[in-house]
Amino acid sequence: xxxxxxxxxxxAATSSDTASVLDVVRTIADDTSPWPILVRxxxxxxxxLRVAEEGRVETSRADDEEYVHVYSSPLRLTAGLAxxxxxxxxxxxxxxxxxxxxxxxxxxxxxxxxxxxQVVPPAMALEVLSVAAxxxxxxxxxAGEGEELRIEKGPDEVTDLDRRVRKVVVDANPAAMxxxxxxxxxxxxxRTWPVYSVSSIVQDPMALSDAVQRAAGVPIVLxxxxxxxxxxxxxxxxxxxxxxxxxxxxxxxxxxxx
Numbered sequence: 001x002x003x004x005x006x007x008x009x010x011x012a013a014t015s016s017d018t019a020s021v022l023d024v025v026r027t028i029a030d031d032t033s034p035w036p037i038l039v040r041x042x043x044x045x046x047x048x049l050r051v052a053e054e055g056r057v058e059t060s061r062a063d064d065e066e067y068v069h070v071y072s073s074p075l076r077l078t079a080g081l082a083x084x085x086x087x088x089x090x091x092x093x094x095x096x097x098x099x100x101x102x103x104x105x106x107x108x109x110x111x112x113x114x115x116x117x118q119v120v121p122p123a124m125a126l127e128v129l130s131v132a133a134x135x136x137x138x139x140x141x142x143a144g145e146g147e148e149l150r151i152e153k154g155p156d157e158v159t160d161l162d163r164r165v166r167k168v169v170v171d172a173n174p175a176a177m178x179x180x181x182x183x184x185x186x187x188x189x190x191r192t193w194p195v196y197s198v199s200s201i202v203q204d205p206m207a208l209s210d211a212v213q214r215a216a217g218v219p220i221v222l223x224x225x226x227x228x229x230x231x232x233x234x235x236x237x238x239x240x241x242x243x244x245x246x247x248x249x250x251x252x253x254x255x256x257x258x
Contacts, residue, residue: 020045020072020073020076021041021045021188022038022041022042022045022047022072022110022116022118023072023116025037025038025041025188026116026118028144028145028146035124035139035142036138036139036142036143036144037144037145037147037187037188038118038120038124039124039127039128039131039139039140040131040139040140040185040187040188040189040190041188041189042094042095042096042108042120042128043094043095043096043128043131043132043189044132044188044189045094045189046092046093046094047070047071047072047092047093047094047095047108047110048070048071048072048073048074048076048077048090048091048092048093049068049069049070049071049077049090049091049093050069050071050077050088050089050090051089051090051091052089053089057069057091058112060109060112062107065105065107065121065122066104066105066106066107066122067106067107067108067109067119068098068102068106068107068108068109069109069112070093070095070098070108070109070110071110071111072110072111072116074090076111076114076116077090079111079113079114094132095108095120095125095128095129095132096128096129096131096132096133098125099125099126099128099129100129105122105126106122106125107119107120107121107122107124107125108120108125127139131189134219135219136193136219136220136221136231138230138231138234140185140189140191140193141183141185141193141221141231141234141235142234143185143186143187144187144188146187147185147186147187147188147190148185148186148187149183149184149185149186149234150183150184150186151181151182151183151195151235151236151237151239151240152181152182152184152240153180153181153182153240153241153242154180154181154182154194154242156242158244161194161216161218161220162180162244164215164216164217165178165180165196165212165215165216165220166178166244167215168208168211168212168215169198169201169208169212172201172208172211173200173201175200176198176199176200176201177198177199177200177243178196178197178198178243178244179196179197179237179238179241179242179243179244180194180195180196180197180237180241180242180243180244181195181197181235181237181240181241181242182194182195183195183221183234183235193219193220193221194216194218194220194221195220195221195222195223195235195237195241196212196220196221196222196223197223197226197232197235197237197238197241198212198222198223198224198225199225199226201224201225205224205225205227208224209222209224221235223235223237
């Protein structure tokens with residue numbers, strides 16, 4: 001590569017101009033809290049690693065924490081290359097996979113040393129892992145700038161999922177009241193969640209939550225007596241939800257009736 005061509009390449013590679021989804025997120029987050037939207041973006045957007053001959057990737061330490069170096073695009077990854085480099089091994093990966101495979105606390109430096117650098121502390125990287133796994137953590141349900149969290153009642157009819165959830169709750173306390181809604185995060189990495197709010201429960205909320213999650217078999221948001229409070233604050237189930245009554249306990253009739 002000629003020196004002039006290499007210089008042009010380096011200017012493009014080191015620029016903070018928009019070149020990837022993560023650049024869009026960085027721009028959106030300039031005037032707002034970057035945490036929720038960045039976490040969700042990293043759950044669905046690949047990053048790129050420079051791999052040495054022996055399979056090592058570059059890491060660094062800060063405040064006694066380890067950080068793996070990744071790049072938001074193959075172009076950014078080439079920013080530090082000399083003009084005479086002829087071979088380069090690039091690996092595409094997801095932050096959640098890197099954290100899970102590490103088996104320890106691991107932070108992420110995206111575009112290290114460039115104007116577009118973003119630092120993801122280990123605690124935030126664990127949040128990325130949770131979002132990627134479908135867990136209803138706060139970042140998965142917190143709308144950022146230009147996004148929206150919609151709360152609706154969901155299907156008009158009682159579903160098989162409703163029945164599975166209701167059976168576990170009623171077995172714990174027949175007097176319990178269950179309200180069902182649907183929460184949709186319209187934005188980067190967003191999805192729709194079935195939401196169940198349970199009240200009048202005397203059983204241990206944690207034990208009930210575990211039993212309901214197992215019976216559901218799919219990711220759901222479960223609020224028991226208004227907890228977890230940080231999720232209950234985001235989800236106005238009382239206003240938008242559908243109260244499930246005894247009809248949920250009746251199996252559907254042949255042909256699809258209730």
